[in-house]
Amino acid sequence: MSVLSAPRFAGFTSHELxxxxxxxxxxxxxxxxYLPADDCAVDPAARHRQLVEATLxxxxxxxxxxxxSAGxxxxxxxxxxxxxxxxxxxxxxxxxxxxxxxHVHVAPLDASDVISVDGLPVTSLARTVLDLGRTLPLTQAVAAGDAALRLGLRPAELAGSLDxxxxxRGLPAARRTAALLDARSESAGESESRVILTQLGLAPTDLQFELLDGWGEFVGRVDFAWRDQRTLGEFDGRGKYDRLLAPGMAASDAVYFEKRREDALRDLxxxxVRWGSADLAQLELFAERIRRALRRGSARAVRLTSPGAPRRPGA
Incomplete structure (x- = not known):
């Protein structure tokens, strides 16, 4: 039941409610x-949507x-x-x-800046990314902008909004956000990881990197790769394993198949190296983990290319 269609509460006194x-x-x-308790969303974003419907x-x-709110x-x-x-x-x-x-903001709104979403007037994707870029921390703004690109935002539209x-106020931050956007990052965690790695001077060479074995067969795709250091990186969020679940598959099956995939990648x-949100909150420790992995990967690369060294399939 929507907030706006809850007539059963009409006529109740404040004491009764x-x-x-x-x-x-x-x-x-x-x-x-008010909403019946059974109809009230638990997810924060869905709950906020209900609040928007009640407030507007x-x-x-x-x-x-x-x-x-537009986000x-x-x-x-x-x-x-x-x-x-x-x-x-x-x-x-x-x-x-x-x-x-x-929270009321006052700023010019061009006709192209406003669209309808479920009957509500909402800033367009381009204008929303611009506003979030001006007001959010860089990692969060880039995560939102990456998602907007995946939803169909065209870079030219965003460039027009920036111009x-x-x-x-905040336009330089919005421009920094726009310069870092990349639709290949498939989750907020991947987007935030990419920004942090870049800030640490550890930017990967590839995103969504696909690996083949010595016979040209597909082995796996990973979030990040440092090719020269022969190192792969994966952000581990809950959504990653949800995406791996096929109909009827248990979560334990997804973890098992992911472990098999990881073994196959190492065999090549x-x-x-894997990390999660908690790791991103401890930048010095996170940076050192990545550097250690890159050193180990570099040592592997040297061994695999040394004269007379046995070559693995896919090397």
Whole structure:
């Protein structure tokens, strides 16, 4: 049940609704707007979408869903802890403000900047990536921008939005974001890893690198590769194993087949290093892990190319 179609709560007193909330029968999204507990989303992004639906009709005409809220409606990766406010943009004049769970931004909106998503006025993908690039940390902005490219955002559209925003606050950060975007990264974790590796001076040479054996048969595809150091890298997020699950396959099966794939890659003479979100939060330790892997991979490469050294299939 949508927030906007919950007439069963019409006519309830505030005391009755408070009692239902204490009992766990209803959840208050915002003042005056409740959902049956069974209909209230648990996922932060889905919950925020419900909050947007409840909030937008209360705002004066002209408010356009933007920034993180637009990211949610477009299906871009955003962090749940950043979704306390519904974010909207209005045309000038005026000033930005936060009140009643709404964060109002004031900035020019061209007609091409506004589209309809499920009947709601929302900034376009290009404008949303521009706004997120101006306001989010670089790693998070790039993750959102990469996802937008995968959803069909054309680089030329984003370039046009950047040109139209000359003089805006945060534009240099948005330009840095745009310069780093790459649709080949398949998850927010891969995107953030790529940015961090670049900042550490450890940028990989290849993304979504495919390996073949000595007979030309496909062995596997990995997130990152450093070819000269004969090293492969994989970001391990929960979504990776979800994508590996075929119909009827148990999670343990996916882990088993992933382990077999990893063994096959190492049999080709490559070093393989894995990391997750927790590793990215400890930059010095993460950088040292990558450097150690690159040193081991380089040593493998030397052994495999030394005169008289036996060559493995696929080397």
């Amino acid at each position: 408070a009692r239902l909330e204490r009992q766990g029968d209803v959840v208050r999204l915002r003042r005056g707007h 009709p209360l705002l004066a005409e002209g408010a356009v869903v933007s920034h993180l 949610v409606l477009h299906g871009l990766p955003v962090r749940g802890e950043q979704l306390q406010h519904v974010r909207v943009t209005r045309q000038p004049p005026g000033s930005g403000k936060r009140r009643g769970g709404v 139209a925003a000359r003089g805006w 003479g490559w070093e393989l």
